[in-house]
């Protein structure tokens with residue numbers, strides 16, 4: 206699947222096999238690749254890293270087998286040859302993709318290539334953001350769009366770390382299934398009835414004092430979620446599902462209550478972590 210410079214998405218059977226950009230890159234024979242929201246935004250040209258040359262093969266993650274390494278590859282990269290891996294890359298919707306070794310997770314033997322195709326983007330994002338919430342001292346966190354795959358991963362990780370998740374969904378029928386999916390998840394509120402939603406969120410947040418919100422929605426939702434945060438709370442914006450600019454922020458929440466807005470993007474986070482590769486690989490292996 207490829208993208209031209211005018212944003213047209215097309216299919217081509219004939220693209221050259223990509224070459225290795227450095228001794229730290231490997232070539233992967235692709236098996237499976239998912240379509241995440243970020244792939245759709247990328248193809249629409251609205252968000253995230255954009256291609257630096259066209260035609261561009263779409264697809265940010267997927268799984269496959271490492272089939273080629275550079276002749277001067279270091280030992281840790283040589284060890285990847287023949288391994289089943291999950292990768293982050295520009296161009297996974299093709300038979301072959303290259304990637305830097307920092308963007309690879311080696312799949313355990315009991316995980317199939319199909320199961321492993323989504324091991325990087327959502328799991329690593331959820332893990333990184335819950336780690337950030339812990340750094341910020343959160344004992345309770347708000348998770349909106351909580352029925353998303355990433356939202357569910359964040360719920361699971363929060364519960365494991367004894368952080369209370371306070372979840373929001375937009376459809377009433379999604380409240381009970383989400384509660385039933387996670388033992389220990391008590392707070393799931395639907396925005397479909399705004400008055401009731403506000404009342405339940407205010408009451409719960411007054412009692413549990415969430416100091417972090419993971420915001421996948423943006424738009425007016427961001428300001429609303431900040432209003433529910435404890436003083437000095439942080440909203441981590443990591444998605445724009447509403448398609449709207451951040452809005453509804455109450456000046457007093459920022460000035461008097463010292464709430465803060467920060468962003469998270471996995472493709473920026475990984476290079477930051479790679480400044481300390483040992484710590485990074487220890488982190489993703491745990």
Ligand SMILES: NC(=O)c1ccc[n+]([C@@H]2O[C@H](COP(=O)([O-])OP(=O)(O)OC[C@H]3O[C@@H](n4cnc5c(N)ncnc54)[C@H](OP(=O)(O)O)[C@@H]3O)[C@@H](O)[C@H]2O)c1
Pocket residue numbers: 241242243326327330350351352353354355356375376379421422443444445446447448469470471472
């Ligand atoms: N920043 C990063 O590095 C990074 C990395 C990975 C993912 N993400 C972001 O994480 C988000 C979730 O990804 P995913 O793959 O887990 O998504 P997903 O499984 O496809 O789920 C999308 C969810 O969003 C809900 N939703 C859609 N539009 C909404 C709106 N306007 N208001 C409220 N809820 C809405 C849907 O609810 P319904 O069930 O009601 O339809 C659904 O539960 C996306 O925004 C994605 O871009 C960011």
